[in-house]
Amino acid sequence: MKVNIAQKLGFPENSKLLIIHADDAGLSHSENIATIQALKNGLVNSYSIMVPCPWFYEMAVFAKNNPQFDHGIHLTMTCEWENYKFGPVSPLSEVPSLVDKNGHFFKKREQLMKYSVPAEVEKELEAQVEKALGFGLTPSHLDSHMYSVGAKPDFFDIYRGLGAKYNLPVLMSEQLMNMVGLDPKSNIQEGDFLIENAFVGEFKYFENGRLTNYYGSVLENLTSGVNIILIHPAFDDQEMRGITVNHPNFGSEWRQIDFDFFSDQKNKIILEQHNIELITWKDISKCMNECRQ
Amino acid sequence: MKVNIAQKLGFPENSKLLIIHADDAGLSHSENIATIQALKNGLVNSYSIMVPCPWFYEMAVFAKNNPQFDHGIHLTMTCEWENYKFGPVSPLSEVPSLVDKNGHFFKKREQLMKYSVPAEVEKELEAQVEKALGFGLTPSHLDSHMYSVGAKPDFFDIYRGLGAKYNLPVLMSEQLMNMVGLDPKSNIQEGDFLIENAFVGEFKYFENGRLTNYYGSVLENLTSGVNIILIHPAFDDQEMRGITVNHPNFGSEWRQIDFDFFSDQKNKIILEQHNIELITWKDISKCMNECRQ
Numbered sequence: 001m002k003v004n005i006a007q008k009l010g011f012p013e014n015s016k017l018l019i020i021h022a023d024d025a026g027l028s029h030s031e032n033i034a035t036i037q038a039l040k041n042g043l044v045n046s047y048s049i050m051v052p053c054p055w056f057y058e059m060a061v062f063a064k065n066n067p068q069f070d071h072g073i074h075l076t077m078t079c080e081w082e083n084y085k086f087g088p089v090s091p092l093s094e095v096p097s098l099v100d101k102n103g104h105f106f107k108k109r110e111q112l113m114k115y116s117v118p119a120e121v122e123k124e125l126e127a128q129v130e131k132a133l134g135f136g137l138t139p140s141h142l143d144s145h146m147y148s149v150g151a152k153p154d155f156f157d158i159y160r161g162l163g164a165k166y167n168l169p170v171l172m173s174e175q176l177m178n179m180v181g182l183d184p185k186s187n188i189q190e191g192d193f194l195i196e197n198a199f200v201g202e203f204k205y206f207e208n209g210r211l212t213n214y215y216g217s218v219l220e221n222l223t224s225g226v227n228i229i230l231i232h233p234a235f236d237d238q239e240m241r242g243i244t245v246n247h248p249n250f251g252s253e254w255r256q257i258d259f260d261f262f263s264d265q266k267n268k269i270i271l272e273q274h275n276i277e278l279i280t281w282k283d284i285s286k287c288m289n290e291c292r293q
Numbered sequence: 294m295k296v297n298i299a300q301k302l303g304f305p306e307n308s309k310l311l312i313i314h315a316d317d318a319g320l321s322h323s324e325n326i327a328t329i330q331a332l333k334n335g336l337v338n339s340y341s342i343m344v345p346c347p348w349f350y351e352m353a354v355f356a357k358n359n360p361q362f363d364h365g366i367h368l369t370m371t372c373e374w375e376n377y378k379f380g381p382v383s384p385l386s387e388v389p390s391l392v393d394k395n396g397h398f399f400k401k402r403e404q405l406m407k408y409s410v411p412a413e414v415e416k417e418l419e420a421q422v423e424k425a426l427g428f429g430l431t432p433s434h435l436d437s438h439m440y441s442v443g444a445k446p447d448f449f450d451i452y453r454g455l456g457a458k459y460n461l462p463v464l465m466s467e468q469l470m471n472m473v474g475l476d477p478k479s480n481i482q483e484g485d486f487l488i489e490n491a492f493v494g495e496f497k498y499f500e501n502g503r504l505t506n507y508y509g510s511v512l513e514n515l516t517s518g519v520n521i522i523l524i525h526p527a528f529d530d531q532e533m534r535g536i537t538v539n540h541p542n543f544g545s546e547w548r549q550i551d552f553d554f555f556s557d558q559k560n561k562i563i564l565e566q567h568n569i570e571l572i573t574w575k576d577i578s579k580c581m582n583e584c585r586q
Contacts, residue, residue, distance in 0.1 A: 029377075029535035054347035057395070058376035058535070083351035084322075091384035102350070102428070135395070239532035242322035242351070 005226055008287040009279060014224040017279045018271075020262060022047035023074055023145070024232050026056040028084075030240040030252075034233040034259045036062055039069050042263035043271070044233065045278050048072035048143050051128040052086050052105075060135045070280035072141035072168075073132050075125050075159070077112055077148045079105040080250075084243045090127045095120040109151040109180060118154040125149075125162055141281035143171035150180035156187050169285050171228070173198035193288060196225035206254040215261045219270045226284070233259035298519055301580040302572060307517040310572045311564075313555060315340035316367055316438070317525050319349040321377075323533040323545075327526040327552045329355055332362050335556035336564070337526065338571050341365035341436050344421040345379050345398075353428045363573040365434035365461075366425050368418050368452070370405055370441045372398040373543075377536040383420045388413040402444040402473060411447040418442075418455055434574035436464035443473035449480050462578050464521070466491035486581060489518035499547040508554045512563045519577070526552035 006015040022035045026049045038044040049059050049071060063071045077098060079086050085104040088095045092103045097117040099105060106112055132139060142163055144150070149159035163170035173195040174184040188194065205214040218229060234240045236256035244251040261267060271278070299308040315328045319342045331337040342352050342364060356364045370391060372379050378397040381388045385396045390410040392398060399405055405414075425432060435456055437443070442452035456463035466488040467477040481487065498507040511522060527533045529549035537544040554560060564571070 029532050033531070033535070054379070055377065057378040057397075061376065083354065084348065085350040086347070091386065093384065104350075235531070237531055238326070238528070239322050239530070242326070 005279070005284060005287050006224075006277075008290065009277075009283055011277055016222045016224050016274065016276045017226045018222060018276050019046050019070075019226075019228045019279060019281065020044050021143075021228055021230050022233050022262075023143070023230055024048075024050060024234075025071075025074070026050040026053040026059040028053075028055050028234065028239055028243055029058065030237050030243075031055070031232070031234040031255070032059050032062070034235055034255070035059070038233045038259060038263050039066075042259075043268060043278075044231070044262050046070035046072070046140070046280050048074035048141070049132065049137075050074045050076045050145060051131050052076050052089050054086060060132070060137060064136050067138060070140045070282050071137065072143055072171075072281060073129055073137075073139050074143055074145050075128055075149060075162075076145040077105060077116070077121065077124065078107065078109060078146050080107050080146065080247065081243050082246050088124045088127070089131050090120075090124045095124045098124055109146060109148050112148055112155075113151040116151075116155075118152075118158060121155050122158045122161075125158060126165075129162060129166060139166075139168060140285060141169045141171065142166070147176045147180045150177050150182040153182065153187055156182060160189070160192065167289075169193055169281055169288060171195060171198075173228070176200075193284070195228050197223065197227045199227070199229045201231075201254070201258075203249040203254070206257055207248070216267070216270065219267070219276065220274060222274060222276055226279070231258040231262060233262060235259065298572070298577060298580050299517075299570075301583065302570075302576055304570055309515045309517050309567065309569045310519045311515065311569050312339050312519075312521040312572060312574065313337050314436075314521055314523050315526050315555075316436070316523055317341075317343060317527075318364075318367070319343040319346040319352040321346075321348050321527065321532055321536055322351065323530050324348070324525070324527040324548070325352050325355070327528055327548070328352070331526045331552055331556050332359075335552075336561060336571075337524070337555050339363035339365070339433070339573050341367035341434070342425065342430070343367045343369045343438060344424050345369050345382050347379060353425070353430060357429050360431060363433045363575050364430065365436055365464075365574060366422055366430075366432050367436055367438050368421055368442060368455075369438040370398060370409070370414065370417065371400065371402060371439050373400050373439065373540065374536050375539050381417045381420070382424050383413075383417045388417045391417055402439060402441050405441055405448075406444040409444075409448075411445075411451060414448050415451045415454075418451060419458075422455060422459060432459075432461060433578060434462045434464065435459070440469045440473045443470050443475040446475065446480055449475060453482070453485065460582075462486055462574055462581060464488060464491075466521070469493075486577070488521050490516065490520045492520070492522045494524075494547070494551075496542040496547070499550055500541070509560070509563065512560070512569065513567060515567060515569055519572070524551040524555060526555060528552065 234255035236252040240252035527548035529545040533545035
């Protein structure tokens with residue numbers, strides 16, 4: 001879908017538009033509190049919630065009480081952690097191909113690709129959206145934990161279909177598709193709305209608590225069009241260290257860095273210096289709906 | 294069942310026997326780590342695991358790798374927390390009378406008493422034991438979160454029946470029955486094994502982080518027979534404060550006090566000074582089985 005979001009929103013055609021998006025809300029108390037603080041006092045202006053996770057309820061209450069903040073559903077089919085486990089919101093007997101022998105989600109997209117049946121993927125992802133709606137959430141978008149919806153073309157079609165069914169924009173980007181090995185050429189369809197640039201850090205930038213100014217550099221070098229930075233703010237506290245034990249990639253240290261950078265008022269100045277305009281998924285949704293009319 | 298456990302275990306008939314028991318393992322990472330530390334380095338010598346809770350898996354791995362520690366199943370039918378929610382291990386469609394509209398356990402025993410059907414209670418509690426066994430746990434006993442099995446005579450019979458079915462001792466005590474309003478006279482049957490004295494703190498002893506030497510006094514005044522002290526060790530950290538928000542009774546401050554008292558090596562001396570002998574549920578189980586033969 002060719003939509004010049006910038007003009008629709010009243011900005012010049014070549015504006016640098018940016019969503020600063022916190023993934024993984026609902027994962028843990030640490031993730032919730034950091035996300036809420038980064039929304040209220042920091043630079044984060046959109047987030048998405050993992051419905052199957054233990055701390056979903058706390059975040060859902062926040063979302064209901066704070067509808068001014070853009071929130072999506074972070075569709076979840078994987079649980080990458082060693083000791084902290086969760087599984088489908090659907091009864092296990094209805095989605096057996098999505099879980100390991102203990103009834104938990106698989107750790108890796110590759111397992112999903114190998115074992116999971118599309119009909120069960122559809123059932124579970126729809127159940128997650130329905131559970132969120134049942135809680136009274138008013139989601140602004142759909143996206144996907146570990147971009148697992150890109151594990152297979154079939155799954156990606158289901159993802160697109162959910163967006164259409166619920167009239168919600170879905171996060172699609174060539175970078176993310178490439179990241180998970182889904183060929184953009186054969187899987188992008190006419191009518192898909194694509195985020196032009198999606199930024200997710202790589203572990204090498206954050207190893208040993210060292211920050212190589214990755215985010216500063218992203219902001220300074222942003223180009224025109226619709227951009228999104230995907231972060232995972234949380235605290236490097238005992239809970240988060242317990243969850244991410246033996247999994248330093250997207251571990252608690254990195255998450256603390258995400259929180260620190262995007263809570264630091266000084267970094268707001270970079271946005272101003274580089275004429276970056278913050279937009280939300282609700283803005284995108286509005287533009288897309290206007291285009292359809 | 295009249296068993297003189299002391300003599301069976303080789304102690305004088307009037308010995309003061311004591312289990313120092315940590316409830317609520319599996320509830321959270323904080324609870325797990327505190328329980329493990331209090332077992333390894335402190336005075337705690339038995340614990341029980343909440344199978345439906347988010348951190349069950351971590352504790353189950355510990356239990357499997359550390360069979361030297363007595364561990365039971367903390368049968369769970371209530372979730373008393375404001376923002377942290379969990380529900381049955383059974384499919385919701387099979388135990389609808391155990392949950393609120395969101396599929397979570399009720400907060401209070403009174404709701405359980407009002408809404409829950411015995412057949413579903415039995416199904417769910419058995420499913421919790423089966424899940425634990427399926428994980429390879431070798432439980433030493435059954436007990437009950439918030440002693441909810443005492444909400445109704447029917448439930449108490451189910452509880453007794455589970456002990457018989459799995460050949461495990463179940464925690465029965467007149468104090469606990471009185472605590473939850475179950476008449477001991479009409480609900481204790483011939484053949485039931487009763488703990489002579491069960492000690493659970495009351496909030497008034499722990500309010501405002503103040504410790505009125507409740508536990509010291511329990512130890513100093515212990516009488517002969519089989520005694521159990523039920524504690525809930527955890528840290529007063531961000532995770533636990535999040536779980537126990539607006540619920541200072543059994544809140545994070547009290548749990549930290551439990552951890553501190555029963556991790557303090559100095560308090561081991563009280564046991565020696567007062568000739569208190571630590572025993573476990575496995576000891577009780579062995580005695581009961583010998584009596585049956």
